Amino acid sequence: MSFVESFRTRKDKIFRGVLYKYSFPGFQAYAGHFDGRLIASIKARSDVQSVEKDKLWTTSALVEQKSPNWGLGLISHRDRYHGSTYVYDDSGGGGTWGYVVDSGINITNHLEFGGRARHGYNALKLVPPQDRNGHGTHIAGIMGSKTYGVAKKCKLVAIKVADISPSTSAAIVMDGYQWAVRDIVRNRRQAKAVINVSMNGPYSAAFNNAVDAAFKVGISSITSAGNNWRRVDHYSPGSAKGSITVAATDQRRFRLFTSNYGPAVSIFAPGLNILSTWIGGDNATARISGTSMAAAHVSGLVLYFKKLQTLPDALTTRQFLLQTATRNMVSFAAGSPNYFTYNGNGK
Template sequence: MRSSVLLGLLPLAAATPFRRAPLLTRDNAEEGKYIIVMNQGVQTSSISSVVQSISAEADHVYNAIGGFAASLTEKEVETLRNDPNVAYIQQNGKASIFATQQNAPWGLARLSNRQPGSTTYTYNENAGDGVCVYVVDTGIDVKHPEFEGRATWVATVFGDVNEDDHGHGTHCAGTVGGKTFGVSKKSKLFAIKAFDASGDGSDASMIAGMEKVIEDAPTRECPNGVVVSMSFGGDKSEAALVDAGFFGAVAAGNGDVFGRPLDAGTVSPASEESLCTVGATDKNDKTAYFTNYGKVVDIFGPGVDVLSAKPGNGSQTMSGTSMATPHIAGLGAYFLSQGTPAKGLCEHLQSISLKGVITAVHNSTVNYLAQNGEAA
């Protein structure tokens, strides 16, 4: 019966006008790479003939399904679209497997689950690949095994030792890209020390740190972009980072000297609107008692009792919007590595966040809790 139906359709098929093969686009497509799928019934010899007609060798030939993968020029794509043997051409998109980390720190787990309390972190194994993350802080213990050789010391912007003798910067770097504690476990980490062993700096040292990022980044291999994680900052120099095409995450701040929250719009660098300003929550999705608030706060991330790396091959817990910020910097690297542009990335994080789940949020502040988009 099936054969008779097919035979009955042959005259109709013969009368059907020729239609160019469609070109299917993909997110995260590899430039110049395509998959060519032939019409059903096309002989292997015909596939070989088409392969021989292009300038590059085929990356793969699919005899079973009828087609091949290859690098093509735009002219070759158009020529093949006019070949009656070709069913369609598809851009070759990048694909990645996903991993699940068991017994993950609560902050990591919160990024990939819709409900609090989970201990698993589901993430793209290639997260952060090709992205350079600058941590402007107290430095990074670049030899810490947590960083697997992916951490590099760039500069100390004042006369001080080239090591993290405080611990804050190493902790932040661990949250961004550590193998155990990190959001984006393949990112490259770069240390710029702008604060001393007491955690003190100056406007001059902070601005110098920003300048160093802008000077150094073009000398590095960062094919998928640059992220700057700033738990502190000064004046309006941070806007230059965004002008350079970088994604910047910055802490909203931890209130006044008594720990009483302030309007983040009065605090630099959180007041710089071109940056992604981060408030802090605890493991129960309540705003941290110290977190600043206001219309300049863009998103919230885990910031209370966050476990991460400690200089000397150790680990420790810390709290602060400084701890929430590297979660967002890590997410910046996560999505840059998947092809999301830096411009509009903060808005993208807002769009995929959990909305309305945070309690005790100031009425002038958004209720957006960060996610990596992998929650089931």
């Protein structure tokens, strides 16, 4: 870092220098605004692994009309379609923590969270921490609301990296992600926590390295595969080896035609017309489709499992999730590993 800052002079008025610093076990990085001379010098250093431009990231969902819920029923039955009957252990992920890196959560105005959600970190600084988009509240609802959630008793931590617009930057998302990693490590919650990142952008070696470093210190990161009709390896953080990357299906377990695919996918989960919590009222709901919703189902299920099983780190968590999953039931998997999310209740 001192190397970068040493190149700045009083003439560098249009370049703002280092804007974000990232540091947690196994990962060191920074983001900023630099001139071409400094960038070339950074690239030439032997101790620098990669240099890349900041990129636009977006959430992975589309709002649609309301219709009956079905995702919870499907992850609790192995057969094709079982309506909205959700069969689950009533421990419901109690004593676990879901970190939602997104647009915030409608915490103060929604009854579904029952005092279990809190504001953790606002990476945007100049806007309020409340969710003004709805996407983050929807994700949190699938993970842990009392009616629509997989882990109905978990605690939820809002990490705001996007506001009214669903678009943000990789640097901002990484700032929020770093906060989540540090909080989990500081509180020794690896065995009881998950980070959900239901957004993606163009491939980023830096962000993938961050996810891989978090994996090595025991942290489970659940990411959406993306809705780009392409292979996941073109996008981050879903292409990170340390990520549990989730693609989406409809009620018949057919891969959504918009869902990204390929060997980098870890598992499939429900992602079409998913009913969950929303902004604008204390009981507001909305229907959204996409891999964001699929990832949220898996995040909730990981918390559910972490309450019931001894899953001390990211590796054992991934192994248990895949061992429990329903195999070879997804149609049009397009070269993706054919695992579908299942909560292991025996139905």
